[in-house]
Amino acid sequence: MIINEWRDITKNIKADIKVLDMEILDTTKDKALLGTVISDIVLGLLSYVAEQERSFNKTRQREGIDIAKAKGVKFGRRRIPKPDNFDYVVSRWHNKEITAVQAQKELNLKPNVFYKMVKK
16 A cells, blocks of 8 residues: 555654655655644545545446446457368378477468467
8 A cells, every 4th residue: 555655664664755846745854743744634535535446437437347248348369260171271280290380380370379279
């Protein structure tokens, strides 16, 4: 969590943090207790808002996926069908008549797809 990281950096490591677009989170300026408390409060609030937004995004994403699936939308990569001559070419490869590279070229398949199909 960002608050734990912030505290570790500012309290344990005793390093300063300067947030360029938010001066209230600049630990180099006000080392007094009030400045530290204000920085911690603002950081806590921003962290909470960010976590809530992330949670809302996940919820909206899940709802969108569920709606798309209900409409029949397919997710993931498209399945590559086995070429018609796959069994013949693979049998030639198994009998060491051709190399794996030659078999892949004849079938017009990439190596990972070729070996995945052979495995099945």
